[in-house]
Amino acid sequence: MRRITHYVLPAIGLVLLGIVLGVQVNSFTSDESVYEQLQKLERSFVIITRQYVDPVESQDLAEEGIEGMLEALDPHSSYIPAEEVQGVQDTYRGSFGGIGVMFEMVEDTARVISPIADGPSERLGIMGGDRIVEIEDESAVGIGTNGIQDRLKGEVGTTVNITVYRPLADQRYEFAIERDEIPMRSINTSYMVNDRTGYVKIDRFAMTTHEEFMEEVGVLKDEGMERLILDLRGNPGGVMRSAVDIADEMLDEGLTIVETRGRERTMNSRFQSEGGGSLEDNPIIVLVNQGSASASEIVSGALQDHDRALVVGQRTFGKALIQKQFELDDGSLLQMTVGRYYTPAGRLIQTPYEQGDQEQYVERMMEDQQNATFHPEEYKESIPDSLMYNTTHGRTVFGGGGIMPDVVVQPDTTSLTNFVSAINMDFAFTRDWFMRNEQQMRSTWGDDSQAFLNEFATPDSLVTAFWDFTKEQGVSYTTNDEEVEPGEGVFSEAEKARSEDEIQLRLKAYLARQLYGLRAARPTLNETDPVYREALSLWGNAEELAAYHAAGRE
Structure with missing residues (x-):
């Protein structure tokens, strides 16, 4: 497959790799007005460092000034101090x-x-x-x-x-x-859900992600996989090339994956699928949420626009800005927006923002995500016609901020399980219990994670101890329904009884994590996940989309 060399900055300050340009100030000063403003900045800097009432650290002042200028531009332009560059590069090099x-x-x-x-x-x-x-x-x-x-x-x-x-x-x-x-693997979980269904979760897009993805898919296919759940929830993005290559694995030849547009001519590009991918005929379901951003939205947007996959979950983050790295003399990086990307249907899914108003940007994003999740039909009706687009086979999709799933699954914010998991009560309890019982658990189960997952059953005594722990943490249970206040940690005894099966699974999952790591815990955690469970009931929809895609080559 063709290797693409553009990158997209992930949401909330994560950094792309690969386009690093050394820039000299005088290359930007041909405009006389720019030169005058630069002199003003230089003069102000000298006056402050020499004459301010207290001593001023010049490096701190310079970095504050750079950050202030970037904050006035957009929510994703940023400054990376020299001492942080190596860690950033490690993350995205993989x-x-x-x-x-x-x-x-x-x-x-x-x-x-x-x-x-x-x-x-x-x-x-x-x-x-x-x-x-x-x-x-x-x-x-x-x-x-x-x-x-x-x-x-x-x-x-x-x-x-x-x-x-x-x-x-x-x-x-x-x-x-x-x-x-x-x-630093970007894929830490893959497994066979059943005889036909594979599951892969991509945590971020690094330089190595496409290679990792092909390895995981190869193993799953050897085990009989015919259809795939691709989990992009919580994936903040990363290397654009990896996102393009992974989407290419699922698309026929000659289809647009993403288009980039910018002020510089070099930023105006269209990336198309090469064909011959390993998953062109398999039904695909993509899981997304508000933490899916940037490169995650390139994959989900391309597959949705071409009617190639069913997108399930909650509206994505809405980050469609492209950054380049400009290296400064001390090794620090200026991370600046130089373009935007558009899905194959022409959608710009960037959440709208006012220059320099970070607070307004975050508030708008959170409000839109809440409305899209809990009032999806009203949210879609509020989108103007100018932000409605058609997929390859005529379905309506939406621009203006994030990828709106084909099927929205609302989180159950009133459930006891959701309450205790949202504040990591189940994880904290399991970790403390494991610390006290580690020797027995390791001597019993050793290194055989599959045996643990197949044979371990959470004992009733452990569940009882967990309920006692929740009470110590301020949760209370009542038989009077009028006293129930989920937001305040007051639940009915009936809700507690209904939650026992899920709590047993979550405690087992976190014990697996303590023993063997997250890869062993994920299958059991997914059994308690409403988005995952809903996805398993939607294969008819995904298979219909796969048939549309196959018919397009005839």
């Missing part, structure tokens, strides 16, 4: 130099969830449950997630010495670990 462990902070100590397969830590015998207590003979307790990451990352080939405490053996172990290239 790898970094490190020791290869997934960990979480438990109280003040890093607990290894699991070593990355075939990484340097796994090869040396570091295990899930190990506590990282020292790094280079200095305590690693209390230094936080960033402190741990900063000390463990480094150049490939260098060595870092760590000490772990292993609760199962009640012993400390020292390791000299040679750092290696560690993949």
Whole structure:
């Protein structure tokens, strides 16, 4: 497949890779008025740094000034300080130099969830449950997630010495670990839902995402996959090339995937499918929500406009601005909007904004998302005709802000399960319980995640302990329906009884996460997810769209 080289900045400040331009100030100063304003800025800067009543740090002042100028433009232009550039590049390159462990902070100590397969830590015998207590003979307790990451990352080939405490053996172990290239996977979950249905969740779009996607799809096809659920919920976007390539896997040859338009001629491009993709004939359902942005909207918008996939969930974020990176002399980056992208039907799905008014932008976005989720028909009726577009086969789709799903699934904001999960009560309880019972759980289940998922049944005693925990956290239960106030944490005993099956599943899922990581937890968590469950009932719709697409080649 053709490799595309444009990028899209993800929503809320995540950064694209690949277009980095070194720029000298004098290349922009041919306009006399621009030069005059530049002199004004320079003069003001000198006066402030030399004569303000208190000493002023010149670097801080310069960075504040740059950020202020960018904030006056649009919600997504940004400044990246030099010290943050490497971390940003690691994220979107899809790898970094490190020791290869997934960990979480438990109280003040890093607990290894699991070593990355075939990484340097796994090869040396570091295990899930190990506590990282020292790094280079200095305590690693209390230094936080960033402190741990900063000390463990480094150049490939260098060595870092760590000490772990292993609760199962009640012993400390020292390791000299040679750092290696560690993949930062953008796809951490895929599995077969049933004999025919595969599921893949893409967490972000990095340089490696298309390659990862093909690996996961290949495994699922070997297991018999005939149709796919592609979960883009919570995916803030990233590398545009990966989004285009993934959409290409599902589209026939010669179809527009996305069009970019900008002030510079080089930004005016149309990207079309090459054909020959691995999923051209399979029914597809795409899951989206308000956290799906940028590159996620390129994929969902292209598949919706061509009637290729059924889009299910809630309205997406609405981010259709394209940024380029301009490298400054100290290595920092000016991240500036230089174009917009449009879906194949011609939709601009950028949430409207007033220049310089971030507060208005956020308020407008949240209001539109609420209306689109809880009053979808009224929301669609409020959209002017000028923002209505037709898909390949004549369905109506909407511009003006985000991708509106074909099927909207409203979250149940009044349920007890939703209440406790929204504030991570179930996760917190399970983590604390696991800490007290880790030795027994690991000795019973070992490394066999599939056996755990197939055989473990959440005991009633654990559910009872969870209800007691919720009461300690301020939730109350009543037999008087008039006293029920879900928003205040007051639920009926009947609602509590109705929630038990879902709570059992969620506790099991979070125990799987403690033992084996998120990949093992996702299948069970999905069983409690109303959007996922609704999607499983909509294959007739998705198969009809797949038939439309196939008929288009005849």
